[in-house]
Amino acid sequence: MTDSQAPEQFLTPEESAEVDRAMLTARDRFSARVSIYSLRALKQIGQQQEVPIEALQAETITNWVEQDPTLQPEQGFDSNFKRFFSRLVISSLKPLKQIAVEREMAIETLTPAQVITWFEKEAKLRIEQGSDATFLKQ
DSSP states (O other): OOOOOTTTTTSSSHHHHHHHHSSOOHHHHHHHHHHHHHHHHHHHHHHHHSSSGOOOOOOHHHHHHOOOOOOOOGGGGHHHHHHHHHHHHHHHHHHHHHHHHHHOGGGGGGOOOHHHHHHHHHHHHHHHOOOOOTOOOO
């Protein structure tokens, strides 16, 4: 977590505002938010496991989400939500890998601004191609 981020927040207020300012549909804003949170979580997992994000296994990610203090039952998050959220974090690896490849950098070095810019670019491409696919549709 960053210093300006309370434990119960998925994004900082600045990150939320940046996503809100982006030229994105509601679905793409949701995907961008999930990807930014996932990037933060994946960085933490990678640091704890001492491996690059690209090397993280789905089971490791799922176990981390299960233990995430921001997702505990006393805060209203049950095991069904944790499984769902684990799948979202794992699914976020796909666009994060694409962003990293396009920028020729490691996932760990990506910023929320770069993630948002990529989602804007992809949304524009979908509009130009007449497609409405998102990374969550697989």
